[in-house]
Amino acid sequence: MIRVQREDFDTAAETERLVGGQHDIGAVVSFVGLVRDMAEGAGASSMTLEHYPGMTERELGRIEAEARARWPLSETLIIHRFGRLEPGDRIVLVIATSPHRAAAFEACWFLIDWLKTSAPFWKLEEGPEGSTWVDAKGTDDEAAARWQK
């Protein structure tokens, strides 16, 4: 399941919705990404997450389908926020559930790694010296490349 939204999300409620009443799920692995304070003591840095409506949902759906094809998963969920966010705010939630923990860990990790290099989001950071667009990280490309078959 995919959601792209401005509002915050409730990890516990989302997890309960995925897992509740099912008795064949042994493992629930979740990842929450938070806004870090990049200004490092020089004052809190807010950011604005821009995205490409339509393509974002498409890309997230594509990587979710890929994860479900690769691993024996019970449920998957990706929620990604856009709009203005403050340090400490939640940005993204990824949950993968499975009878077995290895599949849940691998799928959750795969989803966030791929999302980072494929879903069309961009971050405009407000630092003490003005706004700057966050550069994509080479380490993110490397993290995603690990999952290439």
Add this chain to the structure above:
Amino acid sequence: MIRVQREDFDTAAETERLVGGQHDIGAVVSFVGLVRDMAEGAGASSMTLEHYPGMTERELGRIEAEARARWPLSETLIIHRFGRLEPGDRIVLVIATSPHRAAAFEACWFLIDWLKTSAPFWKLEEGPEGSTWVDAKGTDDEAAARWQK
């Protein structure tokens, strides 16, 4: 942080306690283990988790310290339940937080893998044909061995 308890836990509240107000955490990875219905349609199977009070806390503390020595983590939490549990019940919660997601994923995975082969818990399962002690799994030993340096 380590807790061994009979009561259920509230993943959201525990996460908030670990993460709340901190702005240098970028990644929160959590694992929840649930009781699977092993009877596979032959009726729900409850289980009773026995443990070794004292040694359990020691072992969990030891593997937590090991994780914190291996990865740059902000916070870690392990909560493990004991006593009688029904299918769908939560057994164990592991959370690892870090500025970076790779450390959080690896540490969380390491913690649950090691816990499974080192923390002194035993499962007595009530199936349709009586109670049986759950055998340790060779796959768990292999999962833990991956982390040997």
Add this chain to the structure above:
Amino acid sequence: MKLLYFAWIRARIGIPEEDLSLPAGIVRVDQLVDWLASRGPGYAAALAERGSVRVAVNQEHVGLDHPVRDGDEVALFPPVTGG
């Protein structure tokens, strides 16, 4: 053709989207980007770092040799930084 711009490419071009008719002879993404860069200083600045320009055609990531047609939705943006 519908063109969409995001992040600093949008900021430098100055508009988030526009409708354009493809000039004759422009049939691939790289030709489209070259032509857009010639449309004015904002476009030129936005597309100067050609290695940092990513392209989606009809909401799918594509390479520079991907074909473009007049009915396409084409988006230009920097490397993505979600998550």
Add this chain to the structure above:
Amino acid sequence: MKLLYFAWIRARIGIPEEDLSLPAGIVRVDQLVDWLASRGPGYAAALAERGSVRVAVNQEHVGLDHPVRDGDEVALFPPVTGG
């Protein structure tokens, strides 16, 4: 010496713990397990599958060659199955 038994080892021996004085000459874990197994049919049954008996001395996992002393807390249990 305080002895603790868990899971099916406890079930077969029939008691969860006991206090014992170590007989002379028993200075290692394997000697302790052999001696316990000779104490009666419950002990023998509990410790028959020697490859499935794990030992902790003073709440730490140890091997069969670990020393034991009279003041130790020694636990015998099957391979653990938490998580």
